[in-house]
Amino acid sequence: MAYLDHIRACNAFDPARFRPFVVEGQTVGAVAHDLVPRLLAFENMFVDDGRSLAMVHFRDFEARSTAMEIVLKELADEGRIGGWRNEPFRVSTDFGAPPLLRMERAGAPLFGVTSYGVHVNGFVRTSKGIAMWVGRRSPTKPNYPNMLDNLCAGAIAFGMGVGETLIKEAHEEASIPSSIAARAVPVGAIRYCCEGDGGLRPDVLFVHDLELPADFVPKPSDGEIAEYMLWPIVDVARRVRDTFDFKFNCNLVVIDFLIRRGLIAADAPDYLALVEGLHRPRGIL
Amino acid sequence: MAYLDHIRACNAFDPARFRPFVVEGQTVGAVAHDLVPRLLAFENMFVDDGRSLAMVHFRDFEARSTAMEIVLKELADEGRIGGWRNEPFRVSTDFGAPPLLRMERAGAPLFGVTSYGVHVNGFVRTSKGIAMWVGRRSPTKPNYPNMLDNLCAGAIAFGMGVGETLIKEAHEEASIPSSIAARAVPVGAIRYCCEGDGGLRPDVLFVHDLELPADFVPKPSDGEIAEYMLWPIVDVARRVRDTFDFKFNCNLVVIDFLIRRGLIAADAPDYLALVEGLHRPRGIL
Numbered sequence: 177m178a179y180l181d182h183i184r185a186c187n188a189f190d191p192a193r194f195r196p197f198v199v200e201g202q203t204v205g206a207v208a209h210d211l212v213p214r215l216l217a218f219e220n221m222f223v224d225d226g227r228s229l230a231m232v233h234f235r236d237f238e239a240r241s242t243a244m245e246i247v248l249k250e251l252a253d254e255g256r257i258g259g260w261r262n263e264p265f266r267v268s269t270d271f272g273a274p275p276l277l278r279m280e281r282a283g284a285p286l287f288g289v290t291s292y293g294v295h296v297n298g299f300v301r302t303s304k305g306i307a308m309w310v311g312r313r314s315p316t317k318p319n320y321p322n323m324l325d326n327l328c329a330g331a332i333a334f335g336m337g338v339g340e341t342l343i344k345e346a347h348e349e350a351s352i353p354s355s356i357a358a359r360a361v362p363v364g365a366i367r368y369c370c371e372g373d374g375g376l377r378p379d380v381l382f383v384h385d386l387e388l389p390a391d392f393v394p395k396p397s398d399g400e401i402a403e404y405m406l407w408p409i410v411d412v413a414r415r416v417r418d419t420f421d422f423k424f425n426c427n428l429v430v431i432d433f434l435i436r437r438g439l440i441a442a443d444a445p446d447y448l449a450l451v452e453g454l455h456r457p458r459g460i461l
Numbered sequence: 462m463a464y465l466d467h468i469r470a471c472n473a474f475d476p477a478r479f480r481p482f483v484v485e486g487q488t489v490g491a492v493a494h495d496l497v498p499r500l501l502a503f504e505n506m507f508v509d510d511g512r513s514l515a516m517v518h519f520r521d522f523e524a525r526s527t528a529m530e531i532v533l534k535e536l537a538d539e540g541r542i543g544g545w546r547n548e549p550f551r552v553s554t555d556f557g558a559p560p561l562l563r564m565e566r567a568g569a570p571l572f573g574v575t576s577y578g579v580h581v582n583g584f585v586r587t588s589k590g591i592a593m594w595v596g597r598r599s600p601t602k603p604n605y606p607n608m609l610d611n612l613c614a615g616a617i618a619f620g621m622g623v624g625e626t627l628i629k630e631a632h633e634e635a636s637i638p639s640s641i642a643a644r645a646v647p648v649g650a651i652r653y654c655c656e657g658d659g660g661l662r663p664d665v666l667f668v669h670d671l672e673l674p675a676d677f678v679p680k681p682s683d684g685e686i687a688e689y690m691l692w693p694i695v696d697v698a699r700r701v702r703d704t705f706d707f708k709f710n711c712n713l714v715v716i717d718f719l720i721r722r723g724l725i726a727a728d729a730p731d732y733l734a735l736v737e738g739l740h741r742p743r744g745i746l
Binding site for chain 2: 270271272337338339361362363364365367380382384435436437438440441442443445446447448451452455457458
């Protein structure tokens with residue numbers, strides 16, 4: 177296998193299975209055609225014109241958010257949504273755009289709503305080069321148990337900023353004090369879209385590099401991560417290139433790191449496909 | 462103005478003015494509808510079906526290359542091509558793909574053939590932070606005289622690799638010995654497409670960062686650059702953000718540097734548009 181297999185895996189979905197999800201005339205996601213009859217069974221919630229599904233009956237942000245909560249709770253009761261998280265997500269046409277509604281994170285994939293997250297590459301400079309902190313996810317996690325992970329990561333909840341989320345996740349997941357987490361450098365963003373969690377995941381990850389002091393050891397804290405390991409970057413690179421041991425999207429975060437640090441040769445055959453594959457064009461379908 | 466204005470400027474063209482240029486059944490560029498009648502006047506060179514212009518009559522790479530040379534020389538005689546450079550370009554569907562023909566660089570925009578180049582951010586770490594070497598182009602250059610430029614840059618000629626081109630340009634343009642140029646780190650690539658040089662410029666730039674020793678001073682050598690100046694990175698950033706003083710594509714190279722170094726906040730309103738704007742989707746029209 178090759179690095180490019182992870183780009184493909186994170187961008188694997190069949191657009192023909194979905195139709196746009198529209199709020200206030202603006203496309204903010206995509207729903208599976210299969211789910212449309214169930215959604216239309218909710219009274220006065222959705223309108224479908226055969227090409228897209230829309231929320232149109234609502235006065236404002238709060239009305240839409242309340243309606244969506246009713247819908248999602250029922251869908252969860254029917255077993256269509258796994259793992260209610262009580263994490264409100266912001267639904268809008270773009271990260272900076274005004275929010276059109278608020279919805280529970282676990283329901284976002286059913287509506288193919290873009291999720292914005294923060295991922296952190298934690299690394300140390302050693303006499304032998306760069307070493308990277310790799311987490312192993314808890315064996316009891318419902319999602320991706322035992323898989324390898326970045327130093328810390330998390331979705332950006334409604335009302336939170338990129339930097340705030342990073343400080344919070346670094347503390348909660350890896351016991352990193354804010355004085356150290358604040359040194360994390362924002363280095364770009366990646367975008368992909370794949371099927372998952374019962375729907376579509378059009379995700380944007382704000383990528384950060386955090387150089388840690390040589391004597392600092394991250395400690396699992398909230399139970400997400402079972403253990404942290406410090407690996408030479410070539411071992412991390414090989415593990416990404418040759419296996420699917422990392423959680424699917426963490427592979428892209430590491431590949432981005434490898435590219436930015438010159439650890440993948442510009443003359444490599446897949447170089448442009450890799451660089452550009454980290455930046456899926458906007459627009460889901 | 463804003464950083465985003467440079468993304469817009471480098472991606473400004475009207476797709477409706479062009480049709481695909483096809484070789485061996487594969488789209489490798491785009492020609493202006495306006496130019497098609499002139500091209501069809503060449504006997505047995507091109508075939509047009511109203512939607513795309515194709516080269517079909519040729520046996521192989523050499524035959525196509527020879528034919529294209531005849532075409533370009535005549536177009537140059539008619540004043541349709543400025544500044545013949547005697548730099549052969551490789552024409553293919555992708556950087557790594559087998560070449561379909563060879564053509565003179567100056568003629569590439571007429572056929573909207575993708576050009577691959579190398580650009581180098583030269584920087585120094587000082588006690589006050591990063592400083593960047595900025596070149597001022599010669600006042601006698603036919604293209605972009607007096608404009609600001611990266612440390613060095615150049616198009617990748619037929620048969621040359623990314624690394625080779627970098628070593629060559631660093632030496633020719635800035636008198637940088639290969640021992641120092643070899644330290645340049647490939648950090649990604651950017652893609653844009655705009656009208657220019659009498660046609661279309663779908664360009665890919667392989668971006669490199671070269672940290673220079675504090676006591677090293679680049680010296681103009683081949684007359685491309687008139688002088689080099691070492692500026693605090695905040696001054697470079699401001700100049701890019703607020704002016705069009707840099708040569709058009711050098712702005713994107715600096716913006717990419719600023720993003721990767723955390724010098725643009727991830728919470729900035731245009732952040733995603735900037736990051737993603739550096740990676741125009743493939744496919745010209």
